Amino acid sequence: MTRIVYVNGAYKRYAEAAVHVEDRGFQFADAIYEVIEVRDGHLVDASRHLARMARSLRELAIPAPMSDAALSQVIQQVIRRNRVRDGIVYMQVTRGAGPRDFTLPPPGFLPTLVILARTQRKGWSAELAETGISVKTIPDNRWARCDIKTVMLLPAVLAKDEARRNGSKEAWFVDAVGNVTEGASSNAWIVTAGGTLVTHPLDQRILPGVTRATVMDVAKAEGLKIEERNFSREEALQAREAFVTSATNIVMPVVKIDGMPVGDGRPGPLAHRLRIRFHHVAEISAG
Numbered sequence: 001m002t003r004i005v006y007v008n009g010a011y012k013r014y015a016e017a018a019v020h021v022e023d024r025g026f027q028f029a030d031a032i033y034e035v036i037e038v039r040d041g042h043l044v045d046a047s048r049h050l051a052r053m054a055r056s057l058r059e060l061a062i063p064a065p066m067s068d069a070a071l072s073q074v075i076q077q078v079i080r081r082n083r084v085r086d087g088i089v090y091m092q093v094t095r096g097a098g099p100r101d102f103t104l105p106p107p108g109f110l111p112t113l114v115i116l117a118r119t120q121r122k123g124w125s126a127e128l129a130e131t132g133i134s135v136k137t138i139p140d141n142r143w144a145r146c147d148i149k150t151v152m153l154l155p156a157v158l159a160k161d162e163a164r165r166n167g168s169k170e171a172w173f174v175d176a177v178g179n180v181t182e183g184a185s186s187n188a189w190i191v192t193a194g195g196t197l198v199t200h201p202l203d204q205r206i207l208p209g210v211t212r213a214t215v216m217d218v219a220k221a222e223g224l225k226i227e228e229r230n231f232s233r234e235e236a237l238q239a240r241e242a243f244v245t246s247a248t249n250i251v252m253p254v255v256k257i258d259g260m261p262v263g264d265g266r267p268g269p270l271a272h273r274l275r276i277r278f279h280h281v282a283e284i285s286a287g
């Protein structure tokens with residue numbers, strides 16, 4: 001249970017933490033966010049997350065609410081005040097609050113910053129990885145700038161709900177020509193019959209996942225071959241293994257796509273190896 005939340009310069013009790021009713025994040029989804037894993041009281045890949053957050057802000061011309069150094073201090077405070085050892089930090093920056101207006105506000109408009117930390121039971125994702133997850137493919141109906149981590153998440157929310165109603169834990173978005181772009185809240189990967197890792201190239205159709213980047217570092221260190229290219233649902237169904245990556249799931253095996261088994265229908269060895277090696281390679285910093 002989150003007890004203390006940082007909101008615009010103050011540490012508030014969870015029940016009392018609030019932003020303005022005319023916050024642009026609320027009215028226009030004019031906002032970006034980040035999710036960082038907390039593990040054994042430390043932040044995982046904080047530098048990459050902060051760099052991506054800075055990029056998201058730049059792309060939308062939202063001013064940074066504070067320096068990275070100050071942000072790191074606040075993150076540490078929020079983790080400490082909530083006594084989180086294992087869980088996540090969630091950060092959201094909106095363009096700020098003011099009378100509803102599609103026109104962007106003038107320079108000097110103050111952004112809104114919210115940071116919360118939440119405990120998650122240690123080991124939940126390792127347990128889930130033992131059985132793996134099912135995914136459901138869904139047409140990708142998101143906007144054309146999925147490389148920016150905005151809170152405009154309604155397509156992901158609805159896709160995940162449809163997946164869940166079909167017994168799947170995650171949705172895989174498929175573009176107009178049949179290629180899998182990414183998961184609703186994860187990056188999508190397959191392993192070919194030859195043992196090559198394949199994931200969608202970095203462009204405006206997918207989020208440049210931090211876990212994706214670190215898994216690439218792990219794969220390189222393990223001498224594995226990686227191809228950043230398109231793959232279709234059909235290729236994924238023929239793959240030896242499939243998995244998703246995200247800060248919350250790390251590496252999560254996918255054992256079924258649209259009800260059909262991937263490989264032998266059990267979590268694969270490569271996904272397992274990447275998962276085990278992940279935290280040896282990821283940046284672990286004070287939290």
Ligand code: PDD
Binds near residue numbers: 183211245
């Ligand atoms: N989601 N793609 C999408 C659309 C995502 O929402 C996420 C993360 C990722 C993986 O990115 P990373 O490895 O940096 O977590 C890919 C977060 C966890 C969320 O929305 O909760």
